[in-house]
Amino acid sequence: MPQLPLQTLSRQAFAPFGEVIMLEGARHYPINQGTTERFHALAMADTQTQDGKTILSVFRAQPRALPLAIEVMECHPLGSQAFVPLTSDKDDEYLVVVAPPGEFAADQMQAFICKGLQGVNYARGVWHHPLIALHKQSDFIVMDRIGEGFNCDEIALDGSWTVG
Structure with a gap:
């Protein structure tokens, strides 16, 4: 049974699949008379197709539980989709399994371990596994597209690939 190795999430490693949303290394500056720090443009929503709107x-x-069999992958052909964990604990973890856009290729899947202070923004058309929380129930702010057109393609897998 093939197993996906877990990689540490970084901007460089995740770039082929979208953007990492995190404060470390982000452009930032004070606003509101110095009472607030703005971490600017952490990701760009790609949802403005015809009749599409960005929602949160x-x-x-x-x-x-790990190991986890990979039995389904999905992609959103009409827009990006971002996941930002609602936690202040950097030790909270979740997993991301992705594959490049286009025709799905299981041998091109990659798996990333994400810390609680990191989010991801899947680029339009990137294949990804549904949300994989670890250790505890976890809430995420999700930014994606709503509107006309079908925006979720799913593919069933035989579960022979595992992660963790």
């Missing part, structure tokens, strides 16, 4: 939601994920 909260997803509550139940923890999953």
Whole structure:
């Protein structure tokens, strides 16, 4: 059974799949008479297709046990999709499994371990596994597209690939 190695999430390693949303290394400056620090343009939403709008939601994920069989992947052809954990604990973890856009290729999947202070923004069309929380129930702010057109393609896998 093939197993995906877990990589540490970094901007460089994740670049082929989208953007990492984190404060470390971000452009920032004081605003509001110095009472607030703005971490500017951490990611760009790609949702402005015809009849599309950007929305914010909260997803509550139940923890999953490892190793985890990869049985489904999905992609959003009409817009990006961002996940930002609602935690202040850098030790909270979740997993991201991705594959390049286009025709799905299981042998091109990659898996990343994400810390609680990191979010991800999947680029339009990037294949990804549904949310994988670890250790505890976890809430995420999700930014994605709503509107006309079908924006979620899913592919069922045989579960022969595992992560963790």
